Amino acid sequence: MRWKWLVYHVFVVAFAFIMMYPLIWLVMSSFKESSQIFITAKSLIPETFTFQNYVQGWQGIGGHTFATFIGNSLFVVILSTIGAVFASALIAFGFGRLKFAGKAIWFAIMMGSIMLPTDVVLIPQYIIFAKLGWLNSFTPIILPHFFGFPFFIFLMVQFIRTLPIELDEAATIDGCGKFKLFYRIILPLIAPAMATAAIFSFYWRWEELLGPVLYLNSPGKYTVSMALKMFLDAETSSNWGAMFAMSAFTLLPVIAVFFMFQKYIVEGISTSGLKG
Amino acid sequence: MHTETIKKRVPRFGSGRRLRSQLTLKDHLTGYAFISPFVLGFLMFTLIPIGASFYLSFTDYDLFTTPAWVGLDNFTEMFTGDQRYWNSVKVTFIYVFAGVPLRLAFALFIAMMLNNASKLIGVYRTTFYLPSIIGGSVAVAIMWRNLFGNEGAVNAILTTMGLEPVGWFADPLAALWMLIFLSVWQFGSSMLIFLAGLKNIPQSYYEAANVDGANAVQRFFKITLPLLSPIILFNAVMQTIAAFQTFVPAYIISKGEGTPMDGTLLYSLYLFRQAFVFFEMGYAAAMAWVILVAIAIITALLFLSSRYWVHYESKGG
Incomplete structure (x- = not known):
């Protein structure tokens, strides 16, 4: 029994190491001298630890430091997350608790739009935003989130349905209108579902590339994804290190949030099938 | 009163x-x-x-x-004239139909491995899920590109093991497999869903099977797989739809070109190039409608096929 236990854990740990190897390699390489990264590709430990890559990477590219790109990313992430989470909560209350004509149809449409391939709306959306003169601004990337996000709506509807209906009845008897019922009673109770949605929104917006590629075209407006892409486009043997360092750096907040809030993430995925 | x-x-x-x-x-x-x-x-x-x-x-x-x-010209060109279009369809089909089953098999394997009472499960689960949370990012695509580059760690390790280094950026099929490996690496969310499903299978089923003398393989095929099949269907549908739309890894790893020899020119990347590099908006819109219909048909086929392999427990059972 004892050796069986040992074999199991050795096997799982070995497997986990293989899984983690690419990330460890990225982080370790970012501390190597740029010229050494590919010469010593198979050894993980740098011969000499250097922070030079981080210093050089932080200088950024196109005349803007990484502080600009991080600021831009945070701006997009925070605004679109607030928009998506609160709009979705409002919509979810409508679907989860209210009765009105055509609700079933709209709910079906909402569920259907989760599966809709983005390719089919991409081009007309771009044309519309171009005609509105919104190219090279954050508006096309942020604005749509203020109309709710189907995945989050679904997640919150599921959550609202688990709340006892007696709450609504009691509130109604006490003279609560529907909107008051929503923000005084339901909203605080669905906080866990909103937290899950906010975490996923943070991930997806922080990592988003397609929107910025289409709509942002001056380096001063670039998000971190775009900045990394710019590093890649200007790839030379001398800046591998900087590219590695900044890649590792942009993963840091994502991994930190993951470790802080993994309970919400695991529950969110396991209960709703939300993709990560 | x-x-x-x-x-x-x-x-x-x-x-x-x-x-x-x-x-x-x-x-x-x-x-x-x-x-x-x-x-x-x-x-x-x-x-x-x-x-x-x-x-x-x-x-x-x-x-x-x-x-x-121009009437049906875009569609005619697409189906009869455009070699690159058919190549991108082929590449995308290989990507989806090799990548998704591999990813699901991996996810199920790891989920079963982690479905026991060990105290360390939380840590392991976190470790195996981490790649999925960062997998869609540009940073990871850059990492993957360098890991597989001619002088990257993968070839260095292959050489150490006495194997031939692979030209990941010279051979179109090898380049596509590099993308498939990246997708398989991100099996985490399917794994979590499987894990939740496995926890719902009553332990008594396995105990009863043990009493009847069933071995591990029989237990897997007679209990685990049938009871998990609705979840497998769900994962298969969601992952297939997502895989058809994969864009970022191909875009970053091939620097937006779908190289080598269009080997990584996934459908979404070709559509993006038609629309925003060549400004063939009409053609790209036609491509988008074709993929929409194709995804709908494939999803419908998956659901239809489920009649033969998905096991729904009878009421009360």
Whole structure:
């Protein structure tokens, strides 16, 4: 029994190491001298630890430091997350608790739009935003989130349905209108579902590339994804290190949030099938 | 006496269900007020664009001049003239139909491995899920590109093991497999869903099977797989739809070109290039409609096939 236990854990740990190897390699390489990264590709430990890559990477590219790109990313992430989470909560209350004509149809449409391939709306959306003169601004990337996000709506509807209906009845008897019922009673109770949605929104917006590629075209407006892409486009043997360092750096907040809030993430995925 | 007066005053909600005829205009308006962001957003960002993209698919449009009606020309060109189009279809099919089953098999394997009572499960689960959370990022695509580069760690390790280094950026099929490996590496969310499903299988089933002398393979095929099949279907559908739309890894790893020899020119990347590099908006819109219909058909086939392999427990059982 004892050796069986040992074999199991050795096997799982070995497997986990293989899984983690690419990330460890990225982080370790970012501390190597740029010229050494590919010469010593198979050894993980740098011969000499250097922070030079981080210093050089932080200088950024196109005349803007990484502080600009991080600021831009945070701006997009925070605004679109607030928009998506609160709009979705409002919509979810409508679907989860209210009765009105055509609700079933709209709910079906909402569920259907989760599966809709983005390719089919991409081009007309771009044309519309171009005609509105919104190219090279954050508006096309942020604005749509203020109309709710189907995945989050679904997640919150599921959550609202688990709340006892007696709450609504009691509130109604006490003279609560529907909107008051929503923000005084339901909203605080669905906080866990909103937290899950906010975490996923943070991930997806922080990592988003397609929107910025289409709509942002001056380096001063670039998000971190775009900045990394710019590093890649200007790839030379001398800046591998900087590219590695900044890649590792942009993963840091994502991994930190993951470790802080993994309970919400695991529950969110396991209960709703939300993709990560 | 006292209770009766209360009954009269307080409207009865019962199960909370009221007949539609009892709903007032105010109820309908309140409902629509709450879902109005979705309704408006759906009209503006989904329905009108879908319609516009349908119209554009019959036109020649470069974004700067007015769209010119060309009938079915885009579709004819796509299906009969465009070699790169068929290549991108082929590449995408290999990517989806090799990547998704591998990813699901991996996810199931790890989920079963982690489905025991060890105290370390939380740590392991976190470790195996981490790649999925960062997998869609540019940073990871850059990492993957360098890991597989000619002098990267993968080839260095292959050489150490006495194997030939692979030309991941010279051979189109090898380059595609590099993308597939990246997708398999991100098996985490399917794994979590499988893990939740495995926990719902009553332990007594396995105990009963043990009593009957079933071995591990029999238990897997007779208990685990049938009971998990609805979840496998769900994962397969979601992952297939997502895989058809993969864009970022191919875009970053091939530096936006789909190289080598269009080996990583996934459908979404080719569509993006047609629209935003060559400004063939009409052609790209036609491509978008074809993939929409193709994904719908494949999803429908998956659901139809489920009749033969998905096991739904009978009521009460």
